[in-house]
Amino acid sequence: MLSLAAWPADHATAVIDFLEVPCQSKQPALVVEDTPRGRAFEAAIVRSLPVRMQIAGTLFVKPHAAPAKDALAAAQAAKADRLIVFGEPDLVDGVADGIAALAWKVPLFLDDGLVSAAATALHDGRASDGFALVALPRFCMKAPDALTAAWQAKHPGADVPLRTLKAYAMAKAFADVVVQFPKHAKRNELNEALRLLPYGDEESGRPLFDMTGRSARTLWLPRKLGATGTEADVASYYLDPDFGPLLRARPPSLYKAEPGSRVVWLTFGDAKSKAPRSIEDDLVKLGLITKGYEAQMDEWILDELLARAMAKLNRLFLKNEDGTFIPGVSFNISFTTEKPKDLKPGEYFTAVIAGNDPETGGRAWPGEGRCEIYSTFMQRTIFQKDALAPPLKSEDRRYFTGAYLWGSDSTENLRSKTIRSLLDGYAGSFALTGAHEIGHLCGLGHDTDDPRSLMNVVEGAGLRETSACWIPAHVKTLEKFLGRYEPPKEKRRP
Numbered sequence: 241m242l243s244l245a246a247w248p249a250d251h252a253t254a255v256i257d258f259l260e261v262p263c264q265s266k267q268p269a270l271v272v273e274d275t276p277r278g279r280a281f282e283a284a285i286v287r288s289l290p291v292r293m294q295i296a297g298t299l300f301v302k303p304h305a306a307p308a309k310d311a312l313a314a315a316q317a318a319k320a321d322r323l324i325v326f327g328e329p330d331l332v333d334g335v336a337d338g339i340a341a342l343a344w345k346v347p348l349f350l351d352d353g354l355v356s357a358a359a360t361a362l363h364d365g366r367a368s369d370g371f372a373l374v375a376l377p378r379f380c381m382k383a384p385d386a387l388t389a390a391w392q393a394k395h396p397g398a399d400v401p402l403r404t405l406k407a408y409a410m411a412k413a414f415a416d417v418v419v420q421f422p423k424h425a426k427r428n429e430l431n432e433a434l435r436l437l438p439y440g441d442e443e444s445g446r447p448l449f450d451m452t453g454r455s456a457r458t459l460w461l462p463r464k465l466g467a468t469g470t471e472a473d474v475a476s477y478y479l480d481p482d483f484g485p486l487l488r489a490r491p492p493s494l495y496k497a498e499p500g501s502r503v504v505w506l507t508f509g510d511a512k513s514k515a516p517r518s519i520e521d522d523l524v525k526l527g528l529i530t531k532g533y534e535a536q537m538d539e540w541i542l543d544e545l546l547a548r549a550m551a552k553l554n555r556l557f558l559k560n561e562d563g564t565f566i567p568g569v570s571f572n573i574s575f576t577t578e579k580p581k582d583l584k585p586g587e588y589f590t591a592v593i594a595g596n597d598p599e600t601g602g603r604a605w606p607g608e609g610r611c612e613i614y615s616t617f618m619q620r621t622i623f624q625k626d627a628l629a630p631p632l633k634s635e636d637r638r639y640f641t642g643a644y645l646w647g648s649d650s651t652e653n654l655r656s657k658t659i660r661s662l663l664d665g666y667a668g669s670f671a672l673t674g675a676h677e678i679g680h681l682c683g684l685g686h687d688t689d690d691p692r693s694l695m696n697v698v699e700g701a702g703l704r705e706t707s708a709c710w711i712p713a714h715v716k717t718l719e720k721f722l723g724r725y726e727p728p729k730e731k732r733r734p
Contacts, residue, residue: 242434242453244377244406249560251375252284253485254460255324255351258373259293260486261479261646262462263349267296269320271307271335273327274300281326281351287562290489292642296320301327306334309341316344322370326351329359336361348465349373355402355463355470365467372463372470374402377455379439379448380409413437413448446692446707452558452569457706479646480657482706484548484664487640487656492546495554495563498574502722503588504678505579506550508542508615515595515612519545522619527631528662537632540640545667549593550575552671552705553678556694557722565725572723573678585609589681591674596620600697602673604680611677618669628662668705675708682721684714 246254259265270285272278282298289295296318299311312335315323323346325335332354339346348370350359355374361367383391383400387408391400400408417433418425425433437448439457450456460481463470479486497503509517519542523529529538551561559570580588589609596616597603604611638644639656646653675694687693694708710718 242431242449244410244455246375246458247452247454247560247566248280248284249288249562249564250458251281251352252288253489253561254375254458254481255285255349255373256288256290256293256489257479257481257486258371258460258462259322259324259349260290260642263322263347263371264645265322265349266292267294267318267320268322268324268349269296269315269318270298271312271323271325271327271331272298272300273331274302275327278326284560284562284564285324287494287564288485288490290486290642291491292488301331301334303328304330307331307338309338312338312344313342316342316346320346322347322349324349324351325354327354329354329356332359332367333361336366340366345369347371350465352460353403357401362465363469368465368467370465371473372465374461374463375458376402376406376461377409377448378457378459379413379455380405381459383408451709452566480661483657483661484551484667486642487544487660487663488540490547490551490562492543492550492577494547495550495576496574497576497578497580497583497588498563498565500728501572501574501725503580503583504553504573504575504591505588506546506553506575506577506591506593506674507579508546509592509594513592513594514610515592515614518594518596518616522615525619525627526623526662526666527628528659528666530632530634534632534634534637537634537637537640541632541663544663545670546577548664548667549670549674550577552668553674556671556675556705556708559725565727567727568724570725571718572725589678591678593670593674601669602677604677606681606683609681611674611681613670613673613677615670618666618673622669623662623666626662626665628658632659672703672705672708675705679710679714679718683717687711687714 259268270282272282297315297320299307301307323335325331325348332350348367350372352373352375355372383405388400392398413434417430420433435447435449439446446456448456462473462478464473508519511517520529524531528541553575554563555561557571557573559565586609591611591613593613593615595612595614597614601617602611602613639659644652679695684695686697687695690696690711692707692709693711695714
């Protein structure tokens with residue numbers, strides 16, 4: 241199955257980023273349609289919530305029903321500063337009427353899919369305070385001229401609705417594939433051809449759909465609510481999604497060794513490890529550590545690197561970035577920073593992020609179940625030219641605590657963005673190299689045919705982790721070694 245929608249974990253990250261910038265929300269409440277999709281969304285939000293944000297309450301609402309007045313009143317009493325609405329468009333009307341009955345002036349945050357003519361409250365002024373979030377695959381950012389002309393022939397002067405644009409994009413992708421087959425194609429043939437549709441050279445030939453079957457690149461766009469509808473806001477006012485989530489959005493403790501999976505222990509090592517610990521020295525050169533003057537912030541930096549590296553490793557092994565599995569899709573592997581206590585050394589892999597090498601970013605020893613990811617090599621060959629200047633200082637704490645209000649000052653915005661992008665890039669290099677070396681531990685050899693291959697040592701340099709993939713032959717080997725994750729079967733009651 242292929243889908244234009246993002247996975248719940250990616251979705252949750254985007255929602256949380258926009259809740260912080262521009263909404264400045266610290267205590268939102270959730271109004272969620274009670275469906276499997278709604279439950280998955282709620283779980284992803286709660287799992288991805290940063291330490292500086294708390295949920296004021298969660299209201300599950302039956303499909304096509306209105307939220308209960310007492311449940312909304314409880315959220316009001318809990319001092320929710322915003323209502324996140326997730327479901328079908330008619331839920332917007334129910335929420336708008338519910339808060340009006342309470343005389344509660346709380347701004348809304350409408351999730352993707354709710355900007356629709358079916359949400360009449362968006363057009364008659366009942367839902368006029370807040371934002372809506374819209375997700376568009378990057379291959380359908382703008383309506384083609386032919387679609388715009390056809391739409392405006394029936395709706396003069398009106399823009400093509402976002403839902404219509406998505407439907408058109410998927411239909412066009414399907415049509416582009418169907419014409420490749422002179423005869424009636426089988427379903428598996430169509431699926432395979434759809435997975436191979438590329439963006440183009442500007443995206444390194446990246447397919448429109450990623451290895452999990454979802455849109456490979458999703459752009460999240462904010463829209464302001466108004467008295468007569470929504471209007472597009474200026475995306476440049478917000479955080480660049482290509483640099484990962486906000487600082488301190490996820491702690492390393494989020495990632496656990498999952499029972500029954502191949503566990504990878506990720507560590508910066510110590511003085512006696514192979515390779516010896518070097519991360520503090522590497523970060524000094526990059527200007528990303530205070531050398532103990534701000535000990536807590538130094539710990540935040542180390543945690544940030546590990547959390548982002550594990551998020552990206554999870555994605556590379558077809559899992560959600562929050563560490564959860566996609567049944568039948570994800571490889572059965574888990575990453576943790578806690579040394580497994582219940583497993584013998586040969587029963588888990590060890591990946592040490594430390595040290596240097598004159599020639600390469602990492603090495604693996606399959607017989608020992610361990611690999612080394614050379615953080616110093618990455619620091620000196622890739623990131624040193626972009627070292628933070630001036631180096632990290634006490635005043636930078638507010639970027640990690642949420643005390644800085646994004647958009648207050650252009651210089652401060654740039655400083656915050658630079659720290660975040662440098663951390664995300666450095667962590668991304670750990671993840672790409674780590675996936676490559678873990679591939680060796682699973683029995684994979686090198687590949688020089690596909691420039692996007694994780695095992696390509698000739699053309700893989702400089703590849704972003706969002707563009708990397710496993711070639712089909714390596715997928716088969718990983719399936720044999722790791723298997724695909726399947727949820728445990730429920731035991732039947734006698």
